[in-house]
Amino acid sequence: DTEVTQTPKHLVMGMTNKKSLKCEQHMGHRAMYWYKQKAKKPPELMFVYSYEKLSINESVPSRFSPECPNSSLLNLHLHALQPEDSALYLCASSQVRAGSAEAFFGQGTRLTVV
């Protein structure tokens, strides 16, 4: 099973709403990531979790709050977002070493903030 599952696939939310994005993998990967991707741009790293601990926060605004409840799950809690936060949010997982081919992405959540 080389699958990373993200839910929901699409999300429309108002600027005052609170919502969460979910990501799940069962490959035994101990590193999980959130990326943000705007149209026609490469994915931009937001957060890195290594062994369920936040290891990298790429200066992401506090309206985005990550959570890693266990080694298989990664959440991204959203609150008071802005229209410019509309993007494709991608979750990925991998082994915790550079010399490994195992780095897989979920299908992404297309977020629209209205």
Added chain:
Amino acid sequence: AQKITQTQPGMFVQEKEAVTLDCTYDTSDPSYGLFWYKQPSSGEMIFLIYQGSYDQQNATEGRYSLNFQKARKSANLVISASQLGDSAMYFCAMREQGDGYALNFGKGTSLLVTP
């Protein structure tokens, strides 16, 4: 500083022809991994091929091969016998310890395969 450079914003290739997508990288880590992903308009990132920094041979996966020139720090993707379904965005990416093993992406190359 940009760690992954893709200099071709867009490429055209005729069906059944081969095409090379360029990628150069910059790192001082001896251990790193290089990846190519395909992203169709649906948005999913599809893993194509991987090359480890210590791998002696160039990676191949079906119609995809990676031309790895370590001294020149280049990792070009070669797609043989292009198909219409190959039309997509292609990203070169690198993993190294310094970034928590996260993938750092180039800006991508948009490939259009024509009949």
